[in-house]
Amino acid sequence: MVRLYDSRKRILVTGGAGFIGSHLTDRLLEQGHEVICVDNLFTGTKRNIDHLHSHPRFEFIRHDVTLPLYVEVDEIYNLACPASPVHYQHDPVQTLKTSVHGAINVLGLAKRLKCKVLQASTSEVYGDPTMHPQREEYWGNVNPIGPRSCYDEGKRCAETLFFDYHRQHGVQVKVARIFNTYGPRVHHADGRVVSNFIVQALRGDPLTIYGEGNQTRSFCYVDDLVDGLMRLMATGPDVTGPFNLGNPGEFTIRELADKVLALTGSRSPVVRRPLPVDDPRQRKPDISQARMRLNWEPRVPLDEGLGYTIESLRDRLGELQAAAE
Numbered sequence: 060m061v062r063l064y065d066s067r068k069r070i071l072v073t074g075g076a077g078f079i080g081s082h083l084t085d086r087l088l089e090q091g092h093e094v095i096c097v098d099n100l101f102t103g104t105k106r107n108i109d110h111l112h113s114h115p116r117f118e119f120i121r122h123d124v125t126l127p128l129y130v131e132v133d134e135i136y137n138l139a140c141p142a143s144p145v146h147y148q149h150d151p152v153q154t155l156k157t158s159v160h161g162a163i164n165v166l167g168l169a170k171r172l173k174c175k176v177l178q179a180s181t182s183e184v185y186g187d188p189t190m191h192p193q194r195e196e197y198w199g200n201v202n203p204i205g206p207r208s209c210y211d212e213g214k215r216c217a218e219t220l221f222f223d224y225h226r227q228h229g230v231q232v233k234v235a236r237i238f239n240t241y242g243p244r245v246h247h248a249d250g251r252v253v254s255n256f257i258v259q260a261l262r263g264d265p266l267t268i269y270g271e272g273n274q275t276r277s278f279c280y281v282d283d284l285v286d287g288l289m290r291l292m293a294t295g296p297d298v299t300g301p302f303n304l305g306n307p308g309e310f311t312i313r314e315l316a317d318k319v320l321a322l323t324g325s326r327s328p329v330v331r332r333p334l335p336v337d338d339p340r341q342r343k344p345d346i347s348q349a350r351m352r353l354n355w356e357p358r359v360p361l362d363e364g365l366g367y368t369i370e371s372l373r374d375r376l377g378e379l380q381a382a383a384e
Contacts, residue, residue, distance in 0.1 A: 145250030158213030238305025
């Protein structure tokens with residue numbers, strides 16, 4: 060395991076009970092740090108952090124980042140925000156508040172503490188991109204009034220706030236644009252394509268493809284992503300980003316469906332549904348900057364990562380079935 064820190068730090072992870080946040084929390088604790096995990100448990104779950112409650116360097120606070128938070132820490136990772144359309148469209152106004160008010164609150168805290176703060180942004184800032192693959196200098200093609208804009212524009216505004224706090228107040232900011240991420244602990248009802256396909260295949264239900272399945276995505280295993288986030292945080296004050304963090308391997312949705320069927324041994328049929336509004340046609344990160352400045356690139360192949368994710372979701376569905384009986 061690569062050690063990126065020389066001494067123990069006290070680190071705040073907002074959204075720390077979520078899919079990515081809980082994996083990040085695990086890794087920080089493994090490296091000897093103290094972690095304060097903050098989550099309102101809207102999409103995060105205590106199940107993701109149950110194994111940590113007796114850990115002497117772990118603390119959980121149930122709190123909504125749209126409200127100010129008063130803690131003393133050395134670094135902040137801001138991961139708080141629902142990330143799947145099913146969840147962020149459930150309450151779009153609250154989603155926008157989480158991105159914008161949450162950013163203001165963590166930036167205000169970082170300003171007071173004079174500490175580094177990392178924003179988990181998203182590839183959705185590129186919208187339905189006209190540049191392929193997407194590079195960080197691309198400004199995007201986002202519909203500002205569509206059903207996805209509460210998330211897309213919320214994250215774009217959060218980036219604006221981060222760079223304005225950096226320019227105006229000298230806050231040490233880091234911005235990561237995260238592309239599709241998957242792995243153990245992804246929510247079984249997440250609503251995104253990897254979890255959808257795996258759950259449908261394991262249950263013997265039809266795999267739902269929207270459109271013709273020719274749209275492309277790039278899938279990054281969660282351990283690789285966490286490594287990228289930590290490498291970004293470990294950089295000096297002159298390195299702000301934004302950095303694309305994702306796997307540049309590009310697959311069509313139909314190819315992903317075929318892989319899931321093969322790896323699960325499922326005989327589920329494939330059915331097609333109309334394409335959702337503003338669904339991106341292509342998504343692939345250019346990670347040249349991350350390779351050069353963070354010495355980072357993904358290492359887990361898609362088939363291997365899908366295997367771990369299938370095992371995790373199979374266990375979770377078994378738990379749900381047992382609870383229902």
